[in-house]
Amino acid sequence: MNNELKPIFMFGASGHSKVVIDIIEKQGAYRVAFLADDNIGLKGSDLYNYRIIGGRDELLTGDIRQGIVTIGSNSTRDRVAAWLTAHGCELVSAIHPSAQIGRDVCMGRGSVVMPGAIINSGTRIGGNAIVNTRASVDHDCTIGEAVHIAPGSTLCGNVVVGSGTLIGAGATIIPNLRIGSNTVVGAGATVTGDLPSNCTAVGTPARIIKQGGQ
Numbered sequence: 763m764n765n766e767l768k769p770i771f772m773f774g775a776s777g778h779s780k781v782v783i784d785i786i787e788k789q790g791a792y793r794v795a796f797l798a799d800d801n802i803g804l805k806g807s808d809l810y811n812y813r814i815i816g817g818r819d820e821l822l823t824g825d826i827r828q829g830i831v832t833i834g835s836n837s838t839r840d841r842v843a844a845w846l847t848a849h850g851c852e853l854v855s856a857i858h859p860s861a862q863i864g865r866d867v868c869m870g871r872g873s874v875v876m877p878g879a880i881i882n883s884g885t886r887i888g889g890n891a892i893v894n895t896r897a898s899v900d901h902d903c904t905i906g907e908a909v910h911i912a913p914g915s916t917l918c919g920n921v922v923v924g925s926g927t928l929i930g931a932g933a934t935i936i937p938n939l940r941i942g943s944n945t946v947v948g949a950g951a952t953v954t955g956d957l958p959s960n961c962t963a964v965g966t967p968a969r970i971i972k973q974g975g976q
Contacts, residue, residue, distance in 0.1 A: 769795035770854055771821060771829035773842055775809045779832040781895075782874055783810050785856045786830075792854060795826050818845070828852045830872055831890060836926045837944075840908035843872050843890045853889065861893075870907065888925060906943060924959055933968075 770792045772779055779797065786792055797809055800817040807814050815821070827850055833839040843853060853872035857863065861875045864882040870889030875881065878896040885899055888907035893899060895913040903917050906925030911917065915933045923929065924943030931949045935941065942959030952966040962972035 765793070767791070767793040768828065769793055769826050771795055771824075771826050772797045772812075772832045773799070773821070773829060773846065774832035774839075775799040775801070775804050775814050776832070776834065778834040778892075779809060781876060782830065782832045782856055783812065785858045785874065785876070788859050789856060792828075796824075797832075822849060828854055830854050830856060830874070832874075834892075834910070836908045836910055836928060839890055840926065843908070864901070876913075882919075894931075900937075912949070 772782060772794055775797045783794060786794055794812050797812050797814045798817060798821040799814055802817065804814045805816040829851060830853060831839050831843045833842060855869055855871060855873045857875040858877040860877045861879045866883050867881050867885050869887040872890040873887055875893045876895040879893045880898045881893060882899065882901040884902040887905045890908045891905055892910045894911060897911045897913060898916045899911060900917060900919040902920045904922045906923055908926050909923050910928045912929055912931040914931055915929045917935045918937040920938045921935045922940045924941060926944040927941055929947045930951060933947045933949060933951045935953045939953060940956045942957055944960050945957055946962040947953060947968065948964030951964050951968040954967040957963050960974055961970045963970045
């Protein structure tokens with residue numbers, strides 16, 4: 763461990779956290795000082811040799827105020843990130859060295875780009891988003907806050923994805939479409955038309971099977 767790197771915390775101790783630990787270690791911009799998690803049963807245990815100190819109260823007793831939320835659920839990740847920011851914490855992003863990031867790509871604080879992901883030129887990504895393993899986001903896409911682009915999914919050029927939406931594993935969104943906020947696109951779906959907010963769409967071509975929140 764390089765103790766000269768800036769220490770950060772991770773909030774969340776799950777399978778998603780394991781991948782982010784690996785990214786941070788390989789990225790070499792920060793070092794993980796500890797993990798926090800509101801599951802009190804995890805307090806005092808380790809994840810990949812990093813101590814889980816407890817939950818939010820324990821986090822605020824220390825002096826490390828930079829970190830990243832490593833929770834898979836979009837809504838929970840967004841809520842925890844907002845709480846941390848409100849309590850004076852600064853969120854950082856994590857990008858795996860194998861990810862391919864084009865020019866003029868902007869990414870909000872707290873976002874994670876997983877191994878093998880591709881984000882092409884002109885794309886805008888909001889804070890606390892996840893671009894997961896081998897996902898492909900083509901040019902000039904706009905991705906909102908706390909979105910999850912799941913493993914192996916493909917966004918063609920100029921796609922807009924609203925905040926809180928999940929694009930399922932292996933899904934494909936054809937060019938120039940608009941996907942609303944808090945929508946779920948099922949695994950393997952092919953989206954050929956715009957989708958509204960607060961719905962679930964599955965299949966090829968994708969059809970809406972549920973209206974209402976996630």
